[in-house]
Each structure stands twice: as structure tokens, then as C-alpha cells.
Amino acid sequence: MGHAYTYRCRNCGFEDKFNQGHGFLIHSQPLENYLKLNKKLFHYKTHRLLKRLSKENNDLFVKAGFQVYKCPKCKILYDKIEVTVFNHNEVVHKSEFRCSKCRSRLKLTNIHRLKNATCPVCHKSTFRKVSTHFQLWN
Numbered sequence: 001m002g003h004a005y006t007y008r009c010r011n012c013g014f015e016d017k018f019n020q021g022h023g024f025l026i027h028s029q030p031l032e033n034y035l036k037l038n039k040k041l042f043h044y045k046t047h048r049l050l051k052r053l054s055k056e057n058n059d060l061f062v063k064a065g066f067q068v069y070k071c072p073k074c075k076i077l078y079d080k081i082e083v084t085v086f087n088h089n090e091v092v093h094k095s096e097f098r099c100s101k102c103r104s105r106l107k108l109t110n111i112h113r114l115k116n117a118t119c120p121v122c123h124k125s126t127f128r129k130v131s132t133h134f135q136l137w138n
């Protein structure tokens, strides 16, 4: 369950949707359970890393969900599946993403409050939130 945010550029009309929240298979669970599902929900590198971590420690939890990130330089938005692996309260692994334009490290953003961002097409700061939908994923 989560939200889908639609943004539209007032300058060029480009429209995009960003997801935030947790899906049916994408939620907190013991890492072993995820690996038993035998479904590759994540990037292959992440999957490989999860497998390796589970071999070192069989007491890990994995949490994943759609998060919206923003490039601190370009102010362009991205939605990504953030994966966090916990060993009790300690974070063992957390996803990191880079901007595809300038390679800066993306920062998590509070999309609930974010009204304006930069349009990825025309690069003007006229990318506006136009709607929010409640959404169910699977």
C-alpha cells in the first residue's frame, strides 16, 4: 500500500508518477523468507548481496519500499526501491542511489510536502504536484 504522486511540468507538459510506500511482497520480513520466495524483486546486485548477507548471518530482517529521492544538485525526483537490512536494531545494509545526470548521491525527500521540483525534460523548476492517489500494489 502506498501513494502515487503525479507531477506535471507547467512549462513543457511532461508528466510523471512517483510511488511511495510498501507493496504486497515488498515489506519487512526475515531475510530468509524473502530468499525462500525465490522471486527477484530487487536489482540483481541487491539480490546477490542479500544472498551473501544471509549466509553470514541467518538472523537478518529486510525492509523494502518505494521511496522518493531528490538530487541535491539538479532537484530532479526519482522513485526507487529502498532496501534496508537489519540485524536487530543495527543497519547492515541500506540502498544508495545516484543521480543519472550528475552522479550526486540522492537524498530521501518528503514528497508529502514537496510541491515543486525540477522537470527532468526541460530542467525548469516548474515541475508541480498535481495529484495524489492511494494505491495498492502487488
Ligand SMILES: [Zn+2]
Binding pocket: 009, 010, 011, 012, 013, 014, 119, 120, 121, 122, 123, 124
Ligand atoms: Zn518541463
Ligand SMILES: [Zn+2]
Binding pocket: 071, 072, 073, 074, 075, 076, 099, 100, 101, 102, 103, 104
Ligand atoms: Zn543530479
